[in-house]
Amino acid sequence: MLLRENIYDQLRSDILACRLAPGDEMREQELAELYEVSRQPVRDALLRLQREHLVTVQPRQGYRVTPISLSDARDLLRFRLALEPACVAEAIERAPDSVLKSLDEFRRFAGNHEDFIAYNRGFHTALAHASGNRRMATALCDLIGQADRLVRVSVSNLKGHDPAKLVAEHVALIDAMQSRETRTAARIIKAHIGATEKRVLPALRRNAVIVEERSS
Structure with missing residues (x-):
């Protein structure tokens, strides 16, 4: 019970x-x-x-x-694009070296699509908490959780899904954060989320459970 x-x-x-x-x-x-x-x-x-x-x-x-609407999916990803770079910047500015070093566990991945979703969620959740800002971390973790649904719905239709490429993007971000390179990290995380939008939204359009727009 x-x-x-x-x-x-x-x-x-x-x-x-x-x-x-x-x-x-x-x-x-x-x-x-x-x-x-x-x-x-x-x-x-x-x-x-x-x-x-x-x-x-x-x-x-x-x-x-x-049902997932394309507008809501787009809004979610755009909100994440505004919030996650801020968390990364806070982490670079405020997090101790030990916290940034703990991101090394996400330098490698092996498994299937479901394993990758869990790995990806773990990585982005770790970025949120590394910021040390509990309000931002809570909001970002909620966005990350809801983004899981977008990926699961779209994954069977997702063209160009290459876990190795995505992990390489994570590794580049980890390198920049551990070197405290704020501008480089900002460029990488923004490009990473932008690429997610370009992959996921077209895949969602091909899925029958998606509605084109929210009802007003």
């Missing part, structure tokens, strides 16, 4: 990992039975997820996992 807070965490994790896919319908009673709790904590969790735009309420029908 899950506690109230754990239900929110579990539902959110299932949505971001696409175990509950964009467009899937959900009902309170079914979720309560699945998680072995009453309907109230499930309802509370769903309302929190609605505020995060991960769940949509369907009057008299229940809920569904919010």
Whole structure:
């Protein structure tokens, strides 16, 4: 049996990992039975997820996992483009050498697509926390988690997905950060996120669960 807070965490994790896919319908009673709790904590969790735009309420029908719109995906990546370079700059300015040295664990990767998603999330989360700014780190980690859903939805259609190239970009950023080269690091992280947008958005357009624009 899950506690109230754990239900929110579990539902959110299932949505971001696409175990509950964009467009899937959900009902309170079914979720309560699945998680072995009453309907109230499930309802509370769903309302929190609605505020995060991960769940949509369907009057008299229940809920569904919010489909990914191209505009929302673009907004998410552009917000990340504004925030992540700021975290990198803060890390270069404020983080002790030991924190920057700990990024060395991300210099290598081996595994499949799912392993890469976990590796990639770990790397960018580490950058967020290296900033030492808890507010920025919290906001960036939320963006990184939601970006996982974009990658999972698009990965089967993603052309040119080369983990070795992406890891090389990470290594170049680690080198620049450990050398405290702020301008070089800023250029690398901005190019890295820009390349992500150029890879992911076209792939999302080819996926049937994507809606073209948000409803107004």
